[in-house]
Amino acid sequence: MLQVCLNGPRTAADSGAVPMSPAALADAARQAVAAGAEEVHVHPKTPCGQDSLAPRVVAAALEAIRAVVDVPVGVTTGAWAEPDPGQRPTRVASWTVLPDHASVNWHEPGAEALAAALLERGVAIEAGIWSGTAGAALFARSPLAPRVLRVLAEVTDTDAGSAPDTARELLAALAGAAPGRPVLLHGQDGGAWPVLRLAGELGLDTRIGLEDTLLLPDDRPAQDNAQLIRAAAAR
Numbered sequence: 001m002l003q004v005c006l007n008g009p010r011t012a013a014d015s016g017a018v019p020m021s022p023a024a025l026a027d028a029a030r031q032a033v034a035a036g037a038e039e040v041h042v043h044p045k046t047p048c049g050q051d052s053l054a055p056r057v058v059a060a061a062l063e064a065i066r067a068v069v070d071v072p073v074g075v076t077t078g079a080w081a082e083p084d085p086g087q088r089p090t091r092v093a094s095w096t097v098l099p100d101h102a103s104v105n106w107h108e109p110g111a112e113a114l115a116a117a118l119l120e121r122g123v124a125i126e127a128g129i130w131s132g133t134a135g136a137a138l139f140a141r142s143p144l145a146p147r148v149l150r151v152l153a154e155v156t157d158t159d160a161g162s163a164p165d166t167a168r169e170l171l172a173a174l175a176g177a178a179p180g181r182p183v184l185l186h187g188q189d190g191g192a193w194p195v196l197r198l199a200g201e202l203g204l205d206t207r208i209g210l211e212d213t214l215l216l217p218d219d220r221p222a223q224d225n226a227q228l229i230r231a232a233a234a235r
Contacts, residue, residue: 001205002232003184004029004037004225008211009080011049015214017224020045022064030068031226032209036233040065040073041103041126041207043081051081053088059097072100074126077114085110089117101126101149106142107133115144124149126184129174131155131166136173145178150205155187155195163191164198171202186212193217196232208232 006028010018019028029040043051044061052058058075065073082088088110092102101124104115115125125148129135133156139145151174157166167185174183184205187195192213199206209225217235222228 003207005209005211026064053091107135
């Protein structure tokens with residue numbers, strides 16, 4: 001499965017190609033799905049470009065994207081979108097439009113309560129386990145681990161040379177944590193393409209998009225998410 005991650009916490013200051021508004025997100029999703037993306041991951045943003053879990057912001061992004069694609073759409077619940085761990089479950093409870101799934105970063109404070117709130121509303125969970133954090137150990141002890149949609153193995157090592165080894169270490173730490181649950185392996189920035197190739201070699205789900213990298217494999221700036229998806233599919 002190849003997922004497109006449309007924008008992440010990036011803004012137009014990072015690249016003019018990063019989609020920000022609901023309309024831009026919808027257009028980017030439509031083109032990426034046409035290029036081969038099978039799922040969409042998005043960071044809904046306020047008009048000033050900040051990630052947000054506010055119900056109106058989440059609803060606007062989801063409605064716009066779903067109007068043009070017919071694939072699962074997931075959102076972030078990262079701490080940067082709502083700094084107060086106690087408020088994140090409250091935000092989820094207030095959503096008027098629900099995503100198909102949401103990523104929960106297991107190393108962040110309040111992850112268990114947030115995951116429980118999502119499950120209560122029928123939203124599937126991508127368990128975000130970041131390399132270099134206690135996420136893998138915390139997830140392995142979680143009673144919610146068997147209930148997640150998938151494990152999102154996120155390699156934060158941005159060095160192209162060492163990122164694949166970091167990825168293998170992360171996968172080893174996750175072994176047995178959620179039996180039967182698929183793993184989506186991805187990297188970021190300099191590590192994005194090497195880790196994507198490793199995911200292909202291992203037969204794992206993966207993702208690519210302007211959240212993970214602004215560059216094509218030959219280091220040219222990507223024009224849009226669809227161009228990244230086509231490059232990933234070719235590999």
